[in-house]
Amino acid sequence: MKKLHLFRWLCGVVCAAAALAFPGCSDNDDDPIFVPTLDVSPTELKFDEKGGAKTFEVVCDGMWKITGAEGQEWLALTPETEGSGNRTITVTVGADQTAHSVELKVTSYASIMGVLKEVDTKTVKVEQTPGGVAPVGELIWSETCGTEALSGSTLIGDYTGWNKEGMGAAEVTYTGTEKTTVRASGLQNQGSGHNEIFFGTAPASFQANGIELAEGQTALKLTFIGQCSKKNDVTGEYDNTFDPSKFKVALSKDGELWTNIEYTTSGGEATPFWVNAVADFTLAEAVSKLYIRFTAEASSIYRLDDMKLVTGEGGQVVKFDGGDTPGDEPLPITIPDIIAKMTSEQVVLDEGADRVFEAVVVTDKAGGNVNNNNLQVMTPGAKTAGNGITLYGSGKYTNPNDEAFAFAKGDKVKVTLKAGKARIVNYQGLYEVTGSQNDEWCVVEKIGTETVVPVEIAAADLASFQGMCVTVKGAKAPATAAVWCEAKDWGTHTFTAGGSDLTVFVQANMPGLVGTQYVADATGDVTGYATVYKNNAQICPQTVADVNAFLSSAPAISAVTPDALTFEAAGATKEVNVSTVNAEGCKLEAASDNAHFTVSVAENRITVVAAENTTEAAVKGTLTVRLMKDGAAVDTKTVAMTQAKPASGDETVITADFSVEANYPADFPKLSANKKADAQAYVFGGHEFSFVGSKDNGYYMAYGNNTDKTDPYVINGKEGAYIELPAVEGKSLATVTLTTRTGASKSVMVGVYDAANNPVAGGEAIKLEQLNGQLEYTYDLVGTTAGEKYRIYIASKHNAQFVKLELAYN
Structure with missing residues (x-):
């Protein structure tokens, strides 16, 4: 895009026509405006009596309009005749024995003081000439690498068994890099024979030089067959996946400046592990000679054979400008520009062109305070608001927790956002650029370093x-x-x-x-x-x-894990781990206020032994942990201890096992897409449980391994969600034992509450205790009423993930 200044622009447009009225124009540079650039290619499209469809490219960083097709019933333009930005226009011509010709005019516009002004005009000439266009499929050049199989390998420059054919093949020569050879080894193809071009040490290339083109020959098709064979040194197995990103095809008009082209692959059925490749293209300018280069970017795994260039129907537009890919260079954009385009709806940033900008990485992986799939970048040296965004997605470019992530705070980077793939959104206040998980929607490249100043x-x-x-x-x-x-x-x-x-x-x-x-x-x-x-x-x-x-700098106890202990009536031994800070010269002491619990200390580990409970009630106590320095306590923490009462012999036990998928009723919601929040009763273990989810996360069955859907468990919402437990006639709820799945949040707060959502004695909400990777806790309840229902209540912002509930009634 051209950057002009308002008064200079007006001088060029107005002053020439009003020279007598205005003696001069100001040099004031305070009012910059932007005038779009315009280009079209190719500038000629030719059709024979069969008609068909061909394309041309409008390259414009502003508004444009196409005129000249009005009233021309023999042709049609799609998808539109006006718009903004880059666009591929398809011209469709019907079959006709009558000659036709039209000149399409493409005009770009700029907004000058609120008024649209024509800026530039390009033309595309469209002709239909019966009998005047070369037929599709006419052979220009082909090469089969010879039919007499070699016993060894021969360098490209030394090989004499070439078999070139076609109207433009007479003067073609071949060159290759040092390790590119002709050989007959590996898996034979079923095409012209067993001689193929083998690409050795990468980058390895083979080049066909000086293919002659007839005047006006611009719509072409290139085909070839290729093979990839990569052996795994550990397993001995072969990978035959042909990766076009590692095998490039490029065109040139002089053998010096090359432009890569895209091609598609298919097949391999008739010839195992060999693929058929096709590239349809249109030259942006007619040339007398064409050069084709094949390059392998991986060593000693690619083979090539049966190359053929014929007249075609056209396709991707190829400019001989040295571009890595056909079409246009990425268009520059800034972070403030991206933010200005954002709405609450996720949309593609640019359908027609890659967008590129420079930035500085703000994310500091080494510091550790990073979020999965979040890369923060900002405008280099920016001091004003609206100059930072988040690139959100999995993979090496945007996920600090990916093993291949290589960026550090202060890296200066070039960010390329891919056309049609990079999407933008103001996601709940977050300025986010993202894309589909399986798309490479962005590329981030380090280009230097820069100090980040807060x-x-x-x-x-x-x-x-x-x-x-x-x-x-x-x-x-x-x-x-x-x-x-x-x-x-x-x-x-x-x-x-x-x-x-x-x-x-x-x-x-x-x-x-x-x-x-x-x-x-x-x-x-x-x-x-x-x-x-x-x-x-x-x-x-x-x-x-x-x-x-x-x-x-004061010494302190930073954590006591777990912060509550429960024991079975038979007795047990459990440990409490204590973390401290600034504790040099300090030691730990611990004591129980109930002699039933015996306590010992070894470094930062406390061992608690509960003897068998021979009473008729639960045993409770408090473990007090003190950090001592110079004979005085500098910090103190406590741990609640509870031991279950012995079973009465008249006990009813109800178990709901969520770890077996067969236990779930058919209508129980599975996965978050089907989660529910409203109360609904379901039968587990022959008894009815009612589930109620929270407003922001309902209840549903999930899986520990979503890939093969194994290890099911129940998620039951966040704060305010509950599971209403069954009642047993004539018996009161005595104990509730909860078990969560491995990896569940250790911060979830769970309690046993009554119907008014008040905790019952012994059922106060606590953080669950970790046991063998799972979380488990037994509530010994006091004073529950026989025949009434109670609830397992979620009292924290984290959701609960249960694999088992065990209820005992006395």
Whole structure:
């Protein structure tokens, strides 16, 4: 796109016509306008009496319109005759013995002070001449590599058994790289014979030079057969997948400047592991000679044979400009331009052209506070809002947790967003660029490095600076100290700054912050990258130094795991692990307030032994853990301990086993697409359970392995969801044992509640205890009423994922 300035433009358009009225034009450069560029190719389309369909390309970074086809009933233009941006126009001509000719005019426009002005005009001449167009399929050049099989291999320059044919083949010569040879080895094809071109050390190429074209021959078709054979050195098995991205075909008019073309592959049925390749193309300009180059970008696995060039019906437009792919170069765009195009609906950024921009990586994989499938990038050196976005998707370019992800904070990159594949959306406040999982919708290439300097902003402006590195000064921590994050759970903390809330997000297991508390009411600066989650702005520290003002050097207990212990009536031994910070010179002490529980300490591990319960009631106690320094306790944590009462002998046990798919009623919802929130009763184990989901996540059956759908379990919503348990006539609910699937959230809070959603004695909501990778907890209930129903109630923002419920009634 040409960049002009308003007064200079007006000078060129107006001053010449009004020279007497205006003695001169201003050089004021304060009002830039943009004037689109325009190009069309090819500029001629020729048809014979059979008619057909051919295409030309409109290349324009602004508005355009095609005129001249009005009233021409012998031809049709699709998909439209006006628009903006690049477009492929198809010209369809019917069969006719009458000659026709028309000149199509393509005009580009610019908006000057609100008025559309013509900027440039190009023409495309369309002719139908009976008998005047070369027939499709006329042989121009072919090569079979000879029919007499070689006993060894011969370099391209030394081989004399070529078998070139066609009206343009007489003066064709062949060249190849050092390790490209003709040989008759490997799996034979069923085409012309067993001699093929073998591509050795990559990049290896074979070149056909100087194929003569007749005057006006621009619509062509190239075909060949190819094979890939790659042996796995470990298994000995062969991979015969032919990958066109590793085997390039390029054209040239002089053997110096090359343009890659696209081709399709098919077949392999008649000749196992050999594929048939076809490329239909139209030369943007008529040339007298054509050069074709085949290049293997992988060593010693590709073979080529039976190349043929014939007259065709045309296809992809080929410009001899050295482009890597046919068509146009990527069009530049900026991050603010992308954001300006976003709406709440996901749409393709550009259907017709790749878009490219330079950026600086903000995501810091080494720091650890990153999100799966999120790459934040910003405009280099930007200090103003609206210069950062998130590239969202799986794969090596956008997922920091992908093994192949290679970017670091401060990498300067070129981002290419693919035509028709890259999509944009303002997703619940997040400026997001994304694409389909199986598409390569973007390419990110490192081109340098640049220092990322945080921008000082107010907390209220956080959302508009998303994707950028920022600092909020004068922030204040909450009044109650809390752990930044845990090993398997992230932390979200509400600080304040300048009269606004400031949400600080820390990913699970972030180096330097996991298990570490911030100091209550501490003040200072917070640095990190800004982002948005469900319309709520967050700041995400990237290193410990980003929140250094809120860290304490005082010794403390950062975590006690688990924070509750349950024992069977027969007795058992369990362990509690204690994590500490700044604990040099300290030691742990632990004690129980109930002699029934015996306690011992070894380094950061506490062992608790519960003797057999011989009473008629549950045994409860509290484990107190103290961090001692110089004879005084500097921090204290407690762990609730409960041991079940012995079975009475008149016990009814009901089990709902969700780990077996056959146990599910036919109408129970499966997978999140079918989840329900409304109350519905289902029978498990011969008893009726009622399920109620939360408003933002209903209940449904899921699988531990979605690939082969094994290991089923029940998800039952988030806060407010519950499972109503069956009642047993004449008996009261005594114990409830919950078991979750392996890998369920350790932060879920679950309790046993009554019909009014109040916890019953012994059923208070707690975090479940980890046991062998699963979470399990037994509630010993007190004072439940015989014959009444109670609920397993979800009391946290995390959903519960159950594989088994076991209920005991006395």
